[in-house]
Amino acid sequence: MFDFLxxxxxxxxxxxxxxxxxxxxxxxIWRDKKQGKSCGSCxxxxxxxxxxxxxxxxxxxxx
Numbered sequence: 001m002f003d004f005l006x007x008x009x010x011x012x013x014x015x016x017x018x019x020x021x022x023x024x025x026x027x028x029i030w031r032d033k034k035q036g037k038s039c040g041s042c043x044x045x046x047x048x049x050x051x052x053x054x055x056x057x058x059x060x061x062x063x
Contacts, residue, residue: 005012
């Protein structure tokens with residue numbers, strides 16, 4: 001058992017590092033969504049959305 005762990009120690013450590021980075025990314029996305037910074041669906045209603053940049057909301061024509 002320990003021979004397997006010792007023989008694959010670097011692979012295990014790199015795997016844990018990648019898993020940790022993925023968990024941090026998911027946590028960041030979840031916290032941003034909870035705070036209203038990103039809707040995740042690009043419906044155009046969130047201020048931080050890349051689809052919303054450069055688009056102005058159309059106003060009703062003045063008579």
